[in-house]
Every structure is written in C-alpha cells, then in structure tokens.
Amino acid sequence: MTLPMPEHVMQFMFACAQDQAKANEFAKWFDDPTIAHDIYFPPKP
Numbered sequence: 300m301t302l303p304m305p306e307h308v309m310q311f312m313f314a315c316a317q318d319q320a321k322a323n324e325f326a327k328w329f330d331d332p333t334i335a336h337d338i339y340f341p342p343k344p
Contacts, residue, residue: 308339 328335
C-alpha cells in the first residue's frame, strides 16, 4: 500500500482502543478480507 490510510479508517481504528465491540469488528477484517476492502474502499455515490 502506497497511499495514506483513509481518515475514516484511522478514526475507526483509534475508536477500537476504547470500544470492545468495535475492536471485535476490526478483528473480523482478518477473518474475511472482503469486509476490510468494503470498509476501506466504500462504494462511491
């Protein structure tokens, strides 16, 4: 990856440190990489 991480992804990752439910959701990204892809590259309107 050569581009900076999107702001919405960074905010989510920082929130994981304070919220166990979000941390669990983040962990699921590694079980199913398509989840991470969909979050990282949201559909354009």
